[in-house]
Amino acid sequence: MGEIYQNLIGGTWRKADDASENRSPSDITDLIGMFARGGAKDVTEATDAAELAFPAWSRSNPQVRADLLDRIATEITRREAEIALMLAREEGKVLPEALAETRRAAHVFRFFAGETLRLKGDAVASVRPDVDVEVTREPLGIVGLITPWNFPIAIPAWKIAPALAYGNCVIFKPAEQTPGSAHLLAQIIHEAGCPAGVFNLVMGRGSVVGEAMTSDPRISGISFTGSVPVGRHLAGTCAANMKKLQMEMGGKNPMIVMDDADLQTAVSVCLNGAFYQTGQRCTASSRLIVQSGIHDAFVAEVEKQLKALKVGHALTEDMQIGPVASESQLNSNLSYVALAAEEGCEVLGGERLNRDTNGFFQAPALFLGSKNSMRSAREEIFGPCASVIRVEDFEEAVSVANDTQFGLSSGICTTNLRNAREFKRRSAAGMVMVNLPTAGVDYHVPFGGRKASSYGSREQGSYAAEFYTSVKTAYTFAG
Numbered sequence: 001m002g003e004i005y006q007n008l009i010g011g012t013w014r015k016a017d018d019a020s021e022n023r024s025p026s027d028i029t030d031l032i033g034m035f036a037r038g039g040a041k042d043v044t045e046a047t048d049a050a051e052l053a054f055p056a057w058s059r060s061n062p063q064v065r066a067d068l069l070d071r072i073a074t075e076i077t078r079r080e081a082e083i084a085l086m087l088a089r090e091e092g093k094v095l096p097e098a099l100a101e102t103r104r105a106a107h108v109f110r111f112f113a114g115e116t117l118r119l120k121g122d123a124v125a126s127v128r129p130d131v132d133v134e135v136t137r138e139p140l141g142i143v144g145l146i147t148p149w150n151f152p153i154a155i156p157a158w159k160i161a162p163a164l165a166y167g168n169c170v171i172f173k174p175a176e177q178t179p180g181s182a183h184l185l186a187q188i189i190h191e192a193g194c195p196a197g198v199f200n201l202v203m204g205r206g207s208v209v210g211e212a213m214t215s216d217p218r219i220s221g222i223s224f225t226g227s228v229p230v231g232r233h234l235a236g237t238c239a240a241n242m243k244k245l246q247m248e249m250g251g252k253n254p255m256i257v258m259d260d261a262d263l264q265t266a267v268s269v270c271l272n273g274a275f276y277q278t279g280q281r282c283t284a285s286s287r288l289i290v291q292s293g294i295h296d297a298f299v300a301e302v303e304k305q306l307k308a309l310k311v312g313h314a315l316t317e318d319m320q321i322g323p324v325a326s327e328s329q330l331n332s333n334l335s336y337v338a339l340a341a342e343e344g345c346e347v348l349g350g351e352r353l354n355r356d357t358n359g360f361f362q363a364p365a366l367f368l369g370s371k372n373s374m375r376s377a378r379e380e381i382f383g384p385c386a387s388v389i390r391v392e393d394f395e396e397a398v399s400v401a402n403d404t405q406f407g408l409s410s411g412i413c414t415t416n417l418r419n420a421r422e423f424k425r426r427s428a429a430g431m432v433m434v435n436l437p438t439a440g441v442d443y444h445v446p447f448g449g450r451k452a453s454s455y456g457s458r459e460q461g462s463y464a465a466e467f468y469t470s471v472k473t474a475y476t477f478a479g
């Protein structure tokens with residue numbers, strides 16, 4: 001069976017009672033490895049270690065933390081080919097996407113190396129004589145980071161980097177489906193000289209490890225990215241345990257195509273937003289809201305280009321769309337394809353594809369003639385499926401775009417400045433794109449949404465300090 005990749009607790013690699021197989025969704029005969037499956041006991045031990053490490057780490061010189069993050073970034077870059085290969089193999093995204101994600105992770109660590117030296121406070125006049133008031137930010141404490149499988153290196157990076165930069169200790173629980181990328185990242189953080197107990201990796205089930213993290217009172221905050229049902233559950237348990245909580249969840253992101261859009265721009269923006277990375281992005285464009293005048297030309301061109309997209313094994317050169325990440329996700333996608341047809345859409349593509357290897361391949365799907373009231377246009381599918389909803393004018397487009405339980409990302413393709421300006425103002429989403437895909441963001445500015453998509457303060461950029469620090473107000477009488 002070979003080596004079992006272990007959890008990292010208190011600076012040592014530790015066995016767990018159980019282990020699980022990690023197999024490639026491009027080829028289920030490709031066994032990537034056996035990974036430890038931790039339990040509640042491992043979370044307790046990791047929290048014990050973090051508690052011991054916290055006093056020194058939380059008061060460490062910011063230069064020490066900057067240097068550590070910088071070394072981690074350098075090592076990610078040095079090992080980028082190996083990390084990208086692991087990522088593509090276990091998650092199923094194609095190699096260029098995996099490499100771009102790995103580079104993103106290095107950039108995130110480098111950005112937060114600088115942020116350690118930029119944390120600011122305020123000196124404020126007091127309303128009392130001879131009193132000084134200072135407002136400072138201190139580390140939050142021990143933070144639990146729970147991540148999904150769709151960005152197995154970038155999402156952990158954008159949680160771990162600010163957590164360490166601002167002096168917190170970390171318990172990191174990656175998704176069950178992608179422990180390989182998480183383990184590589186943990187190796188790098190450990191070998192870069194992160195003090196024992198400051199960073200801990202506990203792999204395992206969400207219902208066991210994640211649950212234990214949300215109930216240990218010594219963990220001050222949870223940053224979670226994942227599904228709405230799990231997020232809703234965490235909101236309850238974290239509130240009951242008085243934990244600070246930050247969550248990023250689903251989306252049903254609208255992309256409006258106006259009659260005045262540049263057709264080629266609109267088609268490439270929509271293909272990228274809806275289908276790249278197999279549609280498995282919380283920022284994917286899953287509702288294409290198209291004005292009547294351009295509708296038929298747009299659909300004809302999308303259909304043509306969609307048929308030319310290459311779907312197959314993630315490690316094959318020139319592949320454009322990899323497999324769906326798991327069998328259960330594929331089955332769920334296929335049931336939505338069937339639902340869209342039952343609801344009256346004309347469905348193009350969406351069928352399961354056979355390839356040389358036994359993997360979870362699916363043709364990208366367009367649901368034509370969709371209505372925003374249909375379940376297939378309201379529920380997040382998280383696969384290569386997009387509804388095309390015809391609208392008459394800008395007002396109808398904006399109203400359909402905002403008529404959703406979600407509010408993560410939105411977009412408009414237009415050459416009219418007034419439409420662009422109006423939509424940026426009126427979109428009920430946390431991120432708005434003009435002539436750009438709804439997915440694809442910069443790493444130094446806030447990421448997050450509204451309504452059921454997000455909860456708590458923003459991630460990324462200097463806004464990350466809001467979650468990973470706690471504000472202190474100090475008064476000094478100098479009389």
Ligand code: ADP
Nearest residue numbers: 147148174175205206207210211225226227230
């Ligand atoms: P996805 O559909 O993207 O896998 P999930 O919400 O199921 O989204 O999973 C996201 C992360 O949340 C994973 O790391 C998973 O193990 C974890 N998780 C699942 N259930 C729980 C839970 N009850 N408590 C804490 N974490 C959980």
